Amino acid sequence: MKNHKINHLCRQLLSLFLVLIISFTASGCSLTRVFDGFSTEHIEEIQNPDTSQTDNEAFDSFVNQLFQETITSDTVTLHSFLENPANYGISDYNVTLGGYDLNQLDNTTDITDTLTALNAFSRDSLSEKQQISFDQLKNYLETQLEYSDLYLLDSQLSTTIGIQVQLPIVFAEYSFKQKKDIDEYLLLIQDTDEYFTNMVDYEKLRAAKGYFMEDSLADKIIEQCQTFIDTASNGYLITTFDQKIDVFSGLTDEEKAAYKTANADAISNHMVKAYATLKEGLTALKGSNKYAGGLCNYPDGGKYFEYLLKNSLGWDKTVAQYDAMLDSYLATYMRTMQLLSSKNPSLLDQYDSFTFSLTDPSGILEDLKKRIPDDYPSIENVNYEVKYIDKALQDYASPAMYFTPQIDNLSENSIYINPSGNNGNELYPTLAHEGYPGHLYQTQYFASTNPDLIRYLIEPGGYVEGWATYVEVASYNYAQTDNAPLNSLMSCNYATILCLYGKIDIGVNYYDWTESDVFNFISSYGFTDQSIAHDMYSSMVSEPGNYSKYVLGFLGFNELKKEAQNKLGDAFNLKEFHKYVLDFGPVPFDMLFSWLDAWVEKAQYK
Numbered sequence: 300m301k302n303h304k305i306n307h308l309c310r311q312l313l314s315l316f317l318v319l320i321i322s323f324t325a326s327g328c329s330l331t332r333v334f335d336g337f338s339t340e341h342i343e344e345i346q347n348p349d350t351s352q353t354d355n356e357a358f359d360s361f362v363n364q365l366f367q368e369t370i371t372s373d374t375v376t377l378h379s380f381l382e383n384p385a386n387y388g389i390s391d392y393n394v395t396l397g398g399y400d401l402n403q404l405d406n407t408t409d410i411t412d413t414l415t416a417l418n419a420f421s422r423d424s425l426s427e428k429q430q431i432s433f434d435q436l437k438n439y440l441e442t443q444l445e446y447s448d449l450y451l452l453d454s455q456l457s458t459t460i461g462i463q464v465q466l467p468i469v470f471a472e473y474s475f476k477q478k479k480d481i482d483e484y485l486l487l488i489q490d491t492d493e494y495f496t497n498m499v500d501y502e503k504l505r506a507a508k509g510y511f512m513e514d515s516l517a518d519k520i521i522e523q524c525q526t527f528i529d530t531a532s533n534g535y536l537i538t539t540f541d542q543k544i545d546v547f548s549g550l551t552d553e554e555k556a557a558y559k560t561a562n563a564d565a566i567s568n569h570m571v572k573a574y575a576t577l578k579e580g581l582t583a584l585k586g587s588n589k590y591a592g593g594l595c596n597y598p599d600g601g602k603y604f605e606y607l608l609k610n611s612l613g614w615d616k617t618v619a620q621y622d623a624m625l626d627s628y629l630a631t632y633m634r635t636m637q638l639l640s641s642k643n644p645s646l647l648d649q650y651d652s653f654t655f656s657l658t659d660p661s662g663i664l665e666d667l668k669k670r671i672p673d674d675y676p677s678i679e680n681v682n683y684e685v686k687y688i689d690k691a692l693q694d695y696a697s698p699a700m701y702f703t704p705q706i707d708n709l710s711e712n713s714i715y716i717n718p719s720g721n722n723g724n725e726l727y728p729t730l731a732h733e734g735y736p737g738h739l740y741q742t743q744y745f746a747s748t749n750p751d752l753i754r755y756l757i758e759p760g761g762y763v764e765g766w767a768t769y770v771e772v773a774s775y776n777y778a779q780t781d782n783a784p785l786n787s788l789m790s791c792n793y794a795t796i797l798c799l800y801g802k803i804d805i806g807v808n809y810y811d812w813t814e815s816d817v818f819n820f821i822s823s824y825g826f827t828d829q830s831i832a833h834d835m836y837s838s839m840v841s842e843p844g845n846y847s848k849y850v851l852g853f854l855g856f857n858e859l860k861k862e863a864q865n866k867l868g869d870a871f872n873l874k875e876f877h878k879y880v881l882d883f884g885p886v887p888f889d890m891l892f893s894w895l896d897a898w899v900e901k902a903q904y905k
Contacts (some may be wrong), residue, residue: 354424359751361416362432363388366752373397374483375469380755382476382708387752394486398497401504407447414440431886432751438613438887439757446606449599451505455498456512456581458519458841459697462498463577466491467527468688471539472702472713475547481558488565491573499580509589510597516841517581524578526694531571535689537563593808594843604808607844612761612851613887618809621851625802628854632795639788649785650792655727656779660685660716663727667735670777675736676878678743683712683734693719699729701738706755709746712739728793731774737767745884758885765852766880768797772853794853799824800835801850807839855888856880859895866899875902 370377371384371392381387400406417440422433455462470488475481505511512520527534540562544555594600605618616624640646657663664683688700700715714733716726731737741763775790776783803820806812812820817839818832839846859880864871879898883891 354421355426355429358420358425358429358433361420362436362751362753365413365436366756369753369756374487375473376756378473378480378483378705379469379703380706382474382480382705386707394483394490396487396490396494398494399501401497401500404450404504405448407444410440410444410447414444428751431883431890432754434890435754435757435886438889439610439759442606442610442613446603446609449603449606451508451510452594452597452600452603454502454505454512456502456520458516458523459838460842460845461520463520463523463527463574467536468700468715471535471689472715474705474708474711475543476708478549481544481547485558485561485565488562489569491570492576495573495577495580499577502580502584506584506587508598509587511584511587513588513591513840514585515837517585519841521578521581524574524581527574528571528578531566531574532563536566536570592813593806593811593840595809595811601809604843608761608847608851611759611844611848612765612855613759613889614761614851614855615889618805621847622802622805622809624854624858625798625805625850628857629795629798629802632791632798635791636788636795639784639791643784646785646788649782650788653724653778653780653785653789655724655777658726660714660726660730663730664714664734667731667774667777671736671740674773674873674877675740676744676874676881678740678747681712681739681743682710683714683739686713686715688715688717693717698725699733701733701742703738703742706746706752709743712742714739727778728771728774731777732767732771736770738763741766741881744881748882748884750884754884759887760848761852761855761888762885763852764849765855768849768853769856772797797850797853800846801854803835804839804844804846804850807836808843812836852888855891859888859891862892863895863899866895867902870903872902 367387367389370380371389373396374392374394375396377384377389377392381389384390384392414437417433417437420433422430425433470484473480473484473487475484502511511517531537541559544550544558544562547555550558590597590600594604597603601618608614608618608621655663657666664685698717702713702715704711714730716729733739772790772794775793776786778786778789780786799821803812803817806816806820814832814836817836818829821832821835860876863876863879879895880891883894
């Protein structure tokens with residue numbers, strides 16, 4: 300009877316939640332594809348340093364120069380991080396969206412030269428802050444170098460987080476603080492046709508190897524392109540630009556009118572053309588795919604999936620170990636739900652009435668701010684604005700996105716909500732993920748530690764998204780139900796769903812699961828809707844490793860917490876543990892584990 304009940308519970312809860320797509324974000328959204336590295340000139344400066352500098356000063360000069368060189372590779376990235384580049388020694392740069400250097404795709408000189416320059420420093424002579432930057436940068440560069448021969452397996456085009464979806468949202472969020480921002484924005488809009496032409500040329504190289512996406516995925520992206528083309532002439536890139544121009548001070552009415560006309564012309568003559576070019580290019584390449592299914596079906600695809608996990612997580616585990624860890628957590632969560640329901644059978648009748656009492660986004664964020672101080676260190680109050688994804692993109696965009704503020708303008712934070720992807724009970728945990736104590740909170744905390752700027756450009760996604768998912772799961776305990784066991788049940792259920800997604804990502808992309816395998820897997824948990832299996836399978840094929848970034852990152856923080864609890868016993872303090880994680884900021888998980896003993900030793904004597 301107990302097993303029947305827990306199977307029934309899972310079946311019903313899965314029907315309630317399995318259709319939920321994990322809240323992906325545009326946190327740190329960037330158009331850069333690879334690490335641009337250091338020019339030979341600057342490498343020589345590091346290899347022959349100014350003898351008047353100490354090792355610490357020379358290292359600071361190295362990472363600052365590296366930041367300056369890398370961030371100017373495309374202007375969207377530059378503007379996303381800095382409002383006033385000149386204040387950071389950046390005054391001469393080309394206004395460009397960047398792109399692939401098709402003649403240098405296999406050139407790793409920048410990476411090897413930068414790594415050589417980094418290794419010239421004595422790590423032991425650096426400060427603790429510098430050692431963190433040293434270790435993180437070395438991990439990043441070595442990972443890129445190790446898998447550099449697999450570059451043709453990379454693509455910026457995918458159905459949910461592809462550049463064709465993200466770029467219009469990035470442009471809509473592009474801030475105008477100075478006149479030069481408007482002028483650069485218009486140049487970037489004008490660069491979109493060349494940018495997408497370059498991308499199509501890159502996809503042709505992939506297609507020549509049979510690596511181009513499956514036709515069903517190409518059809519979805521082609522449809523997205525057509526939607527943009529159909530709505531661009533009077534769409535949100537017109538209205539948002541006009542609104543920003545109307546409130547921009549220092550412009551005459553004539554100048555404002557001229558800018559509005561220039562924007563409309565640029566969208567019509569360049570951006571619409573860009574999406575048409577992309578649509579036509581993808582249509583022409585249909586039928587060229589030779590390796591359908593998950594990544595593992597492609598030459599060295601399994602190795603590339605290993606790279607995706609290593610790059611986003613930086614955790615010394617094999618894919619098999621991740622898979623086994625997911626099995627362990629699934630079993631634990633199932634046992635926990637069974638225990639909760641056996642102790643309180645009425646929970647089985649209460650789950651479908653579970654609700655968060657708040658539904659207004661601003662009210663939810665303010666409520667979260669009030670509830671987190673017992674478990675998370677404090678930060679200064681910051682401004683934020685909740686916005687909604689335009690109707691034209693709602694069918695394709697993620698459920699929610701947080702746009703990181705500029706380093707020199709931290710007060711402006713934007714959270715985008717997709718109305719079609721958030722219903723009722725999903726909104727509260729979604730805003731915990733995007734806002735407090737998720738992306739907005741973590742970003743602001745990290746900035747307050749005054750990190751080396753290069754770290755902003757090499758943040759591992761497993762930490763960033765893993766943290767936001769970790770706190771999202773915890774936010775179910777904030778539900779004002781006056782029923783702690785029910786809240787725990789719902790939190791545990793959501794964690795179970797996450798692990799199912801993680802299993803399927805690995806299954807499809809590393810163990811060659813078919814759509815039937817996905818269906819059989821979710822059926823074993825009591826859910827028998829074939830359309831859900833189809834959607835999940837398609838998502839994993841389109842965006843391999845993306846779910847793992849969220850799910851395995853979430854489990855990484857759980858594993859780190861368990862280790863800290865085991866070492867400290869009764870002396871463990873959750874708030875202090877979170878402070879340890881946040882003080883580090885985004886780093887590979889191996890670094891969080893390797894520095895844990897030193898933190899534990901200090902914590903024992905507090």
